[in-house]
Amino acid sequence: MDFDTLISEALTAVGPPSGGVVPAIEPATTFLRDDAYELVGRHSYRRSGSPTVDGVEEALTTIEGGAGALLFGSGMAAFSALLDSLPVGAAVAAPRVMYHGGLDLLLRLHERGAIRLRLFEALDVSGLAAAVEGGVDLVWLETPVNPLWTSIDIEASASITHGAGGLIAVDSTVAPPVTTQPLSLGADFVFHSATKYLNGHSDVTAGLVVGSDRDRIDAISERRTELGSVLSPFDAWLLARGLRTLAVRYRRASESAAMVATALEPHPAVERVLYPGLGSMETHDVATTQMTGGFGGMLSLLIVAGADAAKAVATRTKVFKPATSLGGTESLIEHRASIEGPASIVPANLLRLSVGLEDPDDLVADLEQALQAIS
Numbered sequence: 001m002d003f004d005t006l007i008s009e010a011l012t013a014v015g016p017p018s019g020g021v022v023p024a025i026e027p028a029t030t031f032l033r034d035d036a037y038e039l040v041g042r043h044s045y046r047r048s049g050s051p052t053v054d055g056v057e058e059a060l061t062t063i064e065g066g067a068g069a070l071l072f073g074s075g076m077a078a079f080s081a082l083l084d085s086l087p088v089g090a091a092v093a094a095p096r097v098m099y100h101g102g103l104d105l106l107l108r109l110h111e112r113g114a115i116r117l118r119l120f121e122a123l124d125v126s127g128l129a130a131a132v133e134g135g136v137d138l139v140w141l142e143t144p145v146n147p148l149w150t151s152i153d154i155e156a157s158a159s160i161t162h163g164a165g166g167l168i169a170v171d172s173t174v175a176p177p178v179t180t181q182p183l184s185l186g187a188d189f190v191f192h193s194a195t196k197y198l199n200g201h202s203d204v205t206a207g208l209v210v211g212s213d214r215d216r217i218d219a220i221s222e223r224r225t226e227l228g229s230v231l232s233p234f235d236a237w238l239l240a241r242g243l244r245t246l247a248v249r250y251r252r253a254s255e256s257a258a259m260v261a262t263a264l265e266p267h268p269a270v271e272r273v274l275y276p277g278l279g280s281m282e283t284h285d286v287a288t289t290q291m292t293g294g295f296g297g298m299l300s301l302l303i304v305a306g307a308d309a310a311k312a313v314a315t316r317t318k319v320f321k322p323a324t325s326l327g328g329t330e331s332l333i334e335h336r337a338s339i340e341g342p343a344s345i346v347p348a349n350l351l352r353l354s355v356g357l358e359d360p361d362d363l364v365a366d367l368e369q370a371l372q373a374i375s
């Protein structure tokens, strides 16, 4: 079946018994037993799994080409459960620049001895090779990396990781399965903040881990049951509804972001545009090989006049809304260092843009008028 068809049928994979083309939501937290005191269905109590969530997980397992998928109440809850499934003191390697919330969690676990963290430069795989020397339990990759949008070679990283005896997980939040399928490139886990492109409407927080091995997914599922970090059936249903339009949303966002990036690259107020699809990016070749269905809607602008001017631009756009997050239908703009806080190592003059589904000419004009106001 064509991949777009698979995605657009994501919701019907839940299998409504009524014949409705959209499934009902099963809200129960507990499930009956019969006269022999056996469970009537597959479920006992919602914290260990429920029908609506199961259906969406099955659809995502197929879409990502995995052996099993788990949904969580947020991306961070999914990341926590995956880390919690590692042995105490496990060696973990991660990029020096990555989603700041995930990095903060890794640093805190390292400080209290739960993991031994090694950070690596993500510009080429030699940084990773050095970080895993002497063995590793888990390599955490994010590609393209937030908010510099450098691409990391998944296939080469998987081979280095496996050579060092470890497992590799890829945060593919900004490169959803319509463009990159990390499991097919050798990753052991693919991770998503499903809050972003998979849902796509800025109205659900959710996390996803899909694994190539059922036993490993079962081990993380046990952690999820203990932690209680399940997704509600209502949010799972909304997520599946959003998922059905992922292919068209992502394609449109990719086309528009490419137009915005190209239009702003020569702008005198812009020092540099960071976008995986631009030939000026050091890792453009990796992105071209790895992001086969578009370079996505995420880009960053470095503003010539510095941090205050960048912040001023973020308050002067009208179509781009000044808010954090990404992957929704609406375009967003944020001064990333302010969002990340004082420990941020992101350039102070960086504006992060999430391009949505508005007309691309309106988006370019909006940024041009905001940049005009600061010059």
Ligand SMILES: Cc1ncc(COP(=O)(O)O)c(C=O)c1O
Pocket (backbone or CB within 6 Å): 074, 075, 076, 077, 099, 101, 102, 142, 146, 171, 173, 174, 192, 193, 194, 195, 205, 206, 207, 325
């Ligand atoms: C790349 C990336 N990974 C992980 C997360 C965390 O996901 P959540 O906010 O759903 O917990 C985010 C959130 O911004 C993200 O952008």
